[in-house]
Amino acid sequence: MMALVYEFVWRILHALLHLQRVLISWFRIRLWNWRLWKRAVAALLVPLALGFQNHKKLGSSAGKRGLRRVRWGADGKSLEKLPLHVGLLIVEEELHYTDIANLVVWCMAVGISYVSVYDNQGLFRRNNSRLMDEILKQQQDLLGLDSAKYPVEFLNNKSEKLDHQVLSCQAVVKALSPDDGRPSIVRAAQELCKAVEQKERRSKDIDVHTLDSLLRDSAHIPDPDLVLKFGAVESTLGFLPWHIRLSEFISLPSHTDVSHEDFFSVLKRYSACEQRQGK
Amino acid sequence: MSWIREGELSLIERLSANILKAGPMPKHVAFIMDGNRRYARKRHVERQEGHTQGFDKLAETLRWCLNLDIREVTVYAFSIENFKRSKEEVDGLMELARQKFARLLEEQENLEKHGVRIRVLGDLALLPLDLQQVIAKAVVSTRGHNKCFLNVCFAYTSRHEIANAVREMAWGVEQGLIKSSDVSEFLLSECLYSSSSPDPDLLIRTSGEVRLSDFLLWQTSYSCLVFQSVLWPEYSFWNLCEAILQYQLNYLSLQKARDLHREQQTLQQLEADRRCVAELLMHSGNGKGNATDKQSRQEHLLTYAAHREERVRGFLEALQQRRDSYFTDLTSQSAKPDLNFKRSRCLKERPVTPRRRKSPDARKGCQINLNLSSNPKKLHPRSQPKQRRPRMSPPKTTMPRRTRSNTFNRASVQRQAQKAEAPADTK
Numbered sequence: 018m019m020a021l022v023y024e025f026v027w028r029i030l031h032a033l034l035h036l037q038r039v040l041i042s043w044f045r046i047r048l049w050n051w052r053l054w055k056r057a058v059a060a061l062l063v064p065l066a067l068g069f070q071n072h073k074k075l076g077s078s079a080g081k082r083g084l085r086r087v088r089w090g091a092d093g094k095s096l097e098k099l100p101l102h103v104g105l106l107i108v109e110e111e112l113h114y115t116d117i118a119n120l121v122v123w124c125m126a127v128g129i130s131y132v133s134v135y136d137n138q139g140l141f142r143r144n145n146s147r148l149m150d151e152i153l154k155q156q157q158d159l160l161g162l163d164s165a166k167y168p169v170e171f172l173n174n175k176s177e178k179l180d181h182q183v184l185s186c187q188a189v190v191k192a193l194s195p196d197d198g199r200p201s202i203v204r205a206a207q208e209l210c211k212a213v214e215q216k217e218r219r220s221k222d223i224d225v226h227t228l229d230s231l232l233r234d235s236a237h238i239p240d241p242d243l244v245l246k247f248g249a250v251e252s253t254l255g256f257l258p259w260h261i262r263l264s265e266f267i268s269l270p271s272h273t274d275v276s277h278e279d280f281f282s283v284l285k286r287y288s289a290c291e292q293r294q295g296k
Numbered sequence: 297m298s299w300i301r302e303g304e305l306s307l308i309e310r311l312s313a314n315i316l317k318a319g320p321m322p323k324h325v326a327f328i329m330d331g332n333r334r335y336a337r338k339r340h341v342e343r344q345e346g347h348t349q350g351f352d353k354l355a356e357t358l359r360w361c362l363n364l365d366i367r368e369v370t371v372y373a374f375s376i377e378n379f380k381r382s383k384e385e386v387d388g389l390m391e392l393a394r395q396k397f398a399r400l401l402e403e404q405e406n407l408e409k410h411g412v413r414i415r416v417l418g419d420l421a422l423l424p425l426d427l428q429q430v431i432a433k434a435v436v437s438t439r440g441h442n443k444c445f446l447n448v449c450f451a452y453t454s455r456h457e458i459a460n461a462v463r464e465m466a467w468g469v470e471q472g473l474i475k476s477s478d479v480s481e482f483l484l485s486e487c488l489y490s491s492s493s494p495d496p497d498l499l500i501r502t503s504g505e506v507r508l509s510d511f512l513l514w515q516t517s518y519s520c521l522v523f524q525s526v527l528w529p530e531y532s533f534w535n536l537c538e539a540i541l542q543y544q545l546n547y548l549s550l551q552k553a554r555d556l557h558r559e560q561q562t563l564q565q566l567e568a569d570r571r572c573v574a575e576l577l578m579h580s581g582n583g584k585g586n587a588t589d590k591q592s593r594q595e596h597l598l599t600y601a602a603h604r605e606e607r608v609r610g611f612l613e614a615l616q617q618r619r620d621s622y623f624t625d626l627t628s629q630s631a632k633p634d635l636n637f638k639r640s641r642c643l644k645e646r647p648v649t650p651r652r653r654k655s656p657d658a659r660k661g662c663q664i665n666l667n668l669s670s671n672p673k674k675l676h677p678r679s680q681p682k683q684r685r686p687r688m689s690p691p692k693t694t695m696p697r698r699t700r701s702n703t704f705n706r707a708s709v710q711r712q713a714q715k716a717e718a719p720a721d722t723k
Contacts, residue, residue: 290506
């Protein structure tokens with residue numbers, strides 16, 4: 018009897034929590050729409066008021082992009098500490114490539130050198146070229162950068178596997194899947210054991226360093242300093258277990274329509290974090 | 297202060313506990329007990345006092361966990377990185393550990409009442425010898441208990457643990473117990489210090505830090521992570537309830553992700569087996585028609601998988617024995633001369649790598665860890681699934697998740713093999 022009552026209360030409690038979650042996300046979207054509205058109204062009213070300036074708008078958009086790039090770059094410099102490597106961890110069912118591409122481009126614009134994109138179904142990895150295309154497109158849209166402007170970085174990139182990475186605006190972007198997590202540690206272990214089997218190595222010489230150097234591929238990509246998680250699931254869902262030893266985890270509710278303000282507030286939070294490294 | 301605080305919950309706490317228990321509860325919770333020093337600063341007390349209060353809070357939390365039917369708790373007590381702290385603080389922490397483990401030996405009956413088994417995970421060789429011996433005694437004395445499990449990570453980092461597991465597997469290869477191709481996700485998990493526990497369902501870190509700090513990186517890949525801003529000595533029952541509520545909200549998505557991962561793991565194992573079989577067939581030279589037809593290929597695959605499992609089981613038994621025997625050496629009274637002998641022998645066998653710790657005991661170089669599940673006959677039937685034997689039997693619903701997931705029984709091999717084999721046949 019009591020058990021039934023408890024279960025009933027539990028169900029109500031969880032229903033309430035779910036309701037709260039839904040309401041929050043609904044308000045977020047409403048807020049976002051409202052912001053869009055305000056912008057749209059402003060865009061409509063300003064040219065109306067200044068009627069004759071209307072036709073100039075198109076011409077100035079390139080300048081606006083340049084400005085944006087400078088502003089975002091300055092934003093990045095205003096932070097005390099910037100992550101070198103950001104992991105974008107998407108734990109949502111629906112993936113929006115444009116929003117992800119936006120995030121990646123923002124990362125590049127503030128001066129982050131390495132960006133990893135992960136989902137636990139391996140969709141980004143499978144649709145890698147689509148993601149990279151979208152990033153290039155957003156890069157042009159938002160920053161007005163020609164990929165032709167940075168030919169050197171592309172050429173320098175021949176050591177990397179091009180199908181997994183795009184090096185542009187001096188950032189390496191990589192799509193990761195669960196296969197880069199535990200299975201990659203297993204592969205490294207297998208390699209070491211094989212060396213032992215062939216008497217090239219002794220078991221006693223294996224330590225954290227040997228394993229770490231095997232797990233760090235030729236690119237010498239540093240461990241992610243910041244893991245930016247999107248979605249309601251509070252878990253890493255298999256994201257690079259070896260490499261996230263010291264990563265800071267910061268969550269945002271969703272990557273859909275994420276705003277630059279939200280993104281920047283995360284960077285600010287990161288820059289305020291202090292790491293004592295065991296001390 | 298004892299290890300498990302006596303006392304019952306208040307009425308309202310009991311009520312809330314019962315409501316929470318109506319939903320899915322975590323079976324294994326891991327804690328990063330952060331914030332002792334900040335607490336001491338905040339309260340203007342000695343740093344050591346902060347650590348002591350932190351320990352008292354652990355005793356209280358264990359009580360709550362018992363009340364909430366959480367049967368396994370893992371705590372991060374001391375990281376290898378913590379050796380970097382000032383000598384004074386490290387010595388203070390070692391002294392605290394010495395006291396508390398000695399205390400643990402005194403309160404046998406209390407632990408027996410609750411059936412608490414203590415395991416210590418980490419590279420104990422980095423600790424002072426006397427502390428190692430106290431820990432060993434505490435662990436051995438609770439060996440027979442099997443109702444609740446408390447895993448204390450001491451001189452631990454996750455990378456160290458994984459590297460150690462790889463070293464153990466390499467040892468197995470050296471001894472000819474396994475082949476390098478037998479190395480798998482399952483085997484690596486079984487070589488970790490935490491091999492006898494299921495992966496934690498919930499990881500809680502206090503004091504507002506939002507990183508794992510090299511704690512259970514492998515094991516928490518699919519766990520619910522909850523970061524709370526309260527300092528550890530101020531942790532309350534309600535904080536714990538909040539974390540559990542978080543876990544329950546995430547339960548379904550996590551379960552789904554785990555299932556997906558399990559599926560991938562099985563497929564990877566099958567793929568590895570098929571590769572090995574193909575290689576064997578190539579080498580044995582009978583690449584004639586009979587080797588390529590579906591049925592014989594599948595037969596080969598099944599025998600190979602069975603042999604692999606046999607090898608792996610033998611290796612894991614040997615590993616367990618090695619771990620246990622090192623450990624028993626440490627506890628036995630006559631351990632000292634024996635240990636010295638062992639130390640010199642190990643020195644010969646294994647040169648000190650320059651990276652290893654400053655502690656003179658590190659020179660022993662032998663990796664020990666205290667996952668004792670030796671002497672299976674002594675154990676209560678409830679702990680049976682923790683042993684390796686039942687893994688071959690078909691999955692039962694009562695088996696813990698991990699054992700079930702890794703059961704590689706023939707039927708499932710066959711089913712998977714047929715699935716995977718199908719496209720090959722259309723060629």
